Amino acid sequence: MYPFFDMAHYIYTTISIREDIYQTHSSGSPNFPKKHPLSCWFATMFSCFAGGMLANILLGEPIVSVFEEHQHVALATLVWYLIFYSPFDFFYKLCKFYPIKLVIGMMKEVQRCKKVSDGVKHAMDIYPDSYVIAVLVGTAKGKT
Numbered sequence: 001m002y003p004f005f006d007m008a009h010y011i012y013t014t015i016s017i018r019e020d021i022y023q024t025h026s027s028g029s030p031n032f033p034k035k036h037p038l039s040c041w042f043a044t045m046f047s048c049f050a051g052g053m054l055a056n057i058l059l060g061e062p063i064v065s066v067f068e069e070h071q072h073v074a075l076a077t078l079v080w081y082l083i084f085y086s087p088f089d090f091f092y093k094l095c096k097f098y099p100i101k102l103v104i105g106m107m108k109e110v111q112r113c114k115k116v117s118d119g120v121k122h123a124m125d126i127y128p129d130s131y132v133i134a135v136l137v138g139t140a141k142g143k144t
Helices: 004-024 037-048 050-059 063-067 070-085 087-096 098-126 131-143
Strands: none
Touching: 004 037, 004 070, 004 087, 004 098, 037 050, 037 070, 050 063, 050 098, 050 131, 070 087, 087 098, 098 131
16 A cells, blocks of 8 residues: 555645645735744644544554654655645646546545554454444544
């Protein structure tokens, strides 16, 4: 699944963060990411890894353990940088082009199915008799 399907998830999440920032600041300063790049990066990372963080809360595991895999954080950071800071918004416009956006969306849904399956399997390993917890953790993993 790594890196292509994960990249599709990071692209969709980063685009939604960017569109939210630009809609919020449409009347004021639309260059919030240029003035506050660290807060923009934190918001993007927390959004990219929110499902894993929520599942870790439900399972009683360390919340920040989703950041243990440095390759995923580096890939999400690369996507964040390209979406927000590529010259002439080239990467953002490329990802918003409908045929490419359609392919990215299909890849993201395949990855979502894998995340739900992994979440249910992980919950069943910890709580083998609790189907409710498995459904909750699978839903949390597949949420983002």
